[in-house]
Amino acid sequence: MSDPMNVLAPEHRRLRIGDAWRDAASGATFAVEDPATGKTIAEVADADVVDGLAALDAASTAMAEWAATPPRKRSELLTATYRALTERSEEVARLITLEMGKPLAEARGEVAYGAEFFRWFAEEAVRVEGRYSIAPSGGYRILTVPKPVGPCVFVTPWNFPLAMGARKIAPALAAGCTTITKPAGQTPLTMLFLARIMEEVGVPPGVVNVVTTKRSGEVVSALLADGRTRKLSFTGSTEVGRVLLRQAADNVLRTSMELGGNAALIVCADADLDVALDGAMVAKMRNIGESCIAANRIYVEEPVREEFSARFAERMGALSMGHGLDDGVNVGALIDEASVTKIDELVADAVDRGARVLVGGERPDGPGHFYPPTVLVDVPDDARMLKAEIFGPVAPIISFTSDDEVMAKANDTEHGLAGYVFTRDLQRALRFAEGLDTGMLGINRGLISDPSAPFGGVKQSGIGKEGSHEGILEYLDLTYVAIDLPGPARCSGRPACAPAPPGRPTLPTPSRSRR
Template sequence: MPACPQRRLTNRKEQRVETDLFIGGKWVPAESRFDVLDPATGDVIASVADGTVAHALAAVDAAAGAARDWAAKPPRARSEILRSAYTLMVERAEELAKLISLENGKALVDARGEVAYAAEFFRWYAEEAVRAAGSITTAPSGANRIVVVRQPVGVCVLVTPWNFPAAMATRKIGPALAAGCTVVLKPASDTPLTALALAVLLAEAGVPDGVVNVLPSRSSGQVVSAMLHDSRVRKVSFTGSTEVGRILLAQAADNVVNTSMELGGNAPFLVFADADLDAAVDGAMIAKMRNGGEACTAANRFYVEAPIAGDFAARLTARMAGLRLGPGADESTQVGPLVNEDTVAKVDSLVRQALDDGATATTGGTRPAGPGFYYPPTVLTAVSPGSAILREEIFGPVAPIVTFDSESEAVGLANDTEYGLVAYVYTGDLARGLRVSEALEAGMVGLNRGLVSDPAAPFGGVKQSGIGREGGHEGMLDYLESKYIATNW
């Protein structure tokens, strides 16, 4: 679909990205616009349309208008469209990676990894679209048949964060479309350009007008609340902080809206003395430094058994100190800037508090001078058990290390948090590994692995880390309602 040239971003690589709202298959301007910054420099890279409550309700109109036809489309037809979206995303992988790096700041190596991961959700749910199986059984009394069919929940509001602007969008859009739902995507205002690029891609893949709508907005609370209070909206899927998740859960209660919440994390990383230390350090680098630490799955607290704590800290320090900090767009960069000033200020504050409480920085620990929102890879030892850095999600390249003396102590320390998204365990004893994995209060566990995310696996947490699951077969079930039909024949 054509758009006015002045409403497109042209970056240094001549990549053009739409910057208006995408509603009902059309690019819609707004009276107000907001700036998107390059985290490497703080410079403005684009001006994006700022959606209002009126725009949000127009997007719901479009999604509701397209819902019946999309739900009625044969599963195979929906599958083929999602498969086309996967193919287009793979073809444009480098272009999308550079866009992510430009607006998010992450190193190109991480951005390329995100695009590959994000595309897989389209491929996986292209396969799952034809597997929304129901069931037919005989009632135990023999009086009737129990027929269960699965139907799309309806219009969905999808709210995504800035740290994985492509993957968090495709992880929600993929299963929603596979199930037969229509959506309004509200991307983070720090990183709206990737979501708008996905709108272009999905339209080219054959998604009908109104099935996917994209609404950038600085007034997130107002526009999302307005949509949740529209009776046509039947689901909200949110990835973000627990604080915001609580607000959305309260608002969703007003209309009893179906909810999926992937909220904050405070992942423990346990290393037992019998672990393969080289493998544990390799896993720590993945779990901590994927996306520069700006991930809900990032290892936040390192608990290492006392006999090997010094050796582990020394090896991790050497690896972290060897990482090259720089602009994400540079090929040689291994750690890019954090996304914005608030994020880097929070990381800096947490580290300074830990140091004031007696911790030692074996590498990093000091924010460099600007420009850009940089923080160096940092390892902290002798961290006080009461330090705020062990209680809050760091969301940066900082690894605080605490020692433990027994398995029960390690499990107790790991579970001493309101969060329960993911945990990591390294041990050479499989029985211990499985025993500890079962004892940990987390929705996911990486056992001798530093990476757990997989489009084919159910992703989600327990306690205040969320409700529901994304990915895997379970991810599509979150967008389907089960209808029971009692009948005889």
């Protein structure tokens, strides 16, 4: 097994600020661990407030020139980033697995997904449009001019260390904004590698800054308190999101918040069970269940509950657990010991309240932060795991007998990020689509993430959308210009407005009866 750390030289484990890779002002560093072994794999710079503000200096200095860069040029740089990530996908994937723990096949999928944001927004960069129209009252014209918001601060999570940064950086650069990214302390290496790639393809200094730190609260707070910051985008827990929203309010920042989830996956009795099982495995076990859109609660209609539960448990029990870089591994390590302890406590709580374990449910001995794929049935409504975000390979199954019942249970949460429904009845599917309080819904499909689709939730799962055409709008302000131009619109007298010369054929006026 080759060493994935060979792709990230020691000089690229520093802060990326402006045109330089630099040590933290204090000289401090912190360790990054392999969650499958608990061993340190790298030391990276541990920034403080001085470093964070230096990054904001660089982003602010670069802002005017980057905003004035022709959209086609910005597009070409994003396309070059996409190509570089694609060409080096195996290196990036191995680095993701090493610092985050997911199996290598999952990491490869993340690289493809993350790279696609750069390709998508390279196409969007040249399609930012305003409009020109006649005011309804006449007498003047309405012009709308989209402009980049300004320097952006991004706080990204550890579960998708490339894709979550790409989903923010790509639209920001396409819109003409500069960026400061603070990656999660557990997984900073992938974002540093992305910054190196973007430097190599020619993204100008100061446009993409990366600040790694274990002192996230104080560094991010200082950035949000500085009037030069104009946008915050955060992906993480609802609890931290609430804190950041309060801080962002002081300077009335534009915000995009992709927060916690508690997705319900509903299997109706009329569903194709093979399709439902395939979809449930993807929705539950993608990224080892460490995903905000993971199926957190699985509701199965009573007539098929027993068969679905048995077949689902069989599939979960057949998965192979181990180091993500090893061949044949389906389930890698969880991110840290706290995650394993939380999941173990949620399973114990459900069992204490009457749930039965069909497979898994026993925490293995170390080393590494592992928990086996687990399926529980007869999970009562008061089990903590039905309210908490499990964020791991544990699937509680609950039966239901009517659509109204399951709809009420699915909506009984403060979250509203994603949901899944499996049914062959189109009308039933549409009733769920209209009745479920979610920002995203998969019908007969367990994978819904796509750079060309708007990703985001409702209720306390977030604000705004990422990806799709809507994603670039999050990084644009709109200036309305009223232009005085009295009188109705009329021909300017140019040749194009002149009547046809004598003898020149003209198109006949169609009869009203024609179709």
